[in-house]
Amino acid sequence: MKKLFCLLTAALMLLCAMPGLSEETPAHVLVVYFSRAGENYSVGVIDEGNTAKMGTIIADQLNADAFELVPAVPYPEDYDSCLDVATEEKRTGARPAYVGEIENFAQYDTVFIGYPIWWGGIPNIVCTFMETYDFTGKTVVPFNTHEGSGQAGSQSVIAELMTGATILQGLAVRGSRAQSDPDGTASDVAAWLHSIGLTD
Numbered sequence: 001m002k003k004l005f006c007l008l009t010a011a012l013m014l015l016c017a018m019p020g021l022s023e024e025t026p027a028h029v030l031v032v033y034f035s036r037a038g039e040n041y042s043v044g045v046i047d048e049g050n051t052a053k054m055g056t057i058i059a060d061q062l063n064a065d066a067f068e069l070v071p072a073v074p075y076p077e078d079y080d081s082c083l084d085v086a087t088e089e090k091r092t093g094a095r096p097a098y099v100g101e102i103e104n105f106a107q108y109d110t111v112f113i114g115y116p117i118w119w120g121g122i123p124n125i126v127c128t129f130m131e132t133y134d135f136t137g138k139t140v141v142p143f144n145t146h147e148g149s150g151q152a153g154s155q156s157v158i159a160e161l162m163t164g165a166t167i168l169q170g171l172a173v174r175g176s177r178a179q180s181d182p183d184g185t186a187s188d189v190a191a192w193l194h195s196i197g198l199t200d
């Protein structure tokens with residue numbers, strides 16, 4: 001009996017030491033997103049942005065790490081004022097700074113990038129991120145929220161800026177749905193992750 005117990009303990013220790021089975025194994029999937037709380041189109045004043053809600057769902061379903069691009073200078077809470085700031089950023093080609101940086105970026109082989117559509121494209125702060133890191137050899141997976149524009153051609157901008165990466169088919173969800181229907185959004189995300197081969 002004692003011998004059997006020792007054997008079982010040894011087998012368990014061996015299993016835990018194997019790659020992929022230890023709790024110490026670092027995540028290889030990272031979900032990066034930009035999202036803005038405050039007043040927004042069709043949802044009123046919100047505590048957590050629509051894209052943030054989607055990002056959390058993706059990270060939960062894949063047990064991935066997450067990093068939010070928090071602007072160093074916050075965007076206005078007021079919707080119209082934010083439209084003005086975004087217009088000016090587009091006009092000048094600004095690259096707004098975000099707070100902090102991603103530790104151990106090299107450990108991630110799959111990077112999700114999430115953003116709302118702003119004026120028919122990707123918010124400039126997300127371009128700051130895309131131009132900061134080297135994505136060569138990584139798999140990049142875009143996702144976004146919007147209120148009618150869908151992906152708005154953003155996948156081609158991502159392909160331009162994240163050179164050397166394999167870009168998978170992204171998912172666009174209405175911001176109002178991500179905000180008010182977490183179960184429906186989680187189903188959309190699950191079906192999409194399966195369709196692009198990231199879950200069984």
Ligand SMILES: Cc1cc2nc3c(=O)[nH]c(=O)nc-3n(C[C@H](O)[C@H](O)[C@H](O)COP(=O)(O)O)c2cc1C
Nearest residue numbers: 035036049050051116117119120145147148149175
């Ligand atoms: C500055 C700005 C510009 C926007 N431009 C568009 C647009 O061109 N097309 C669209 O469908 N939605 C547009 N929207 C709506 C957002 O894409 C939508 O509300 C999104 O879900 C916001 O995500 P967030 O809460 O994560 O920031 C815009 C919103 C803002 C604040």
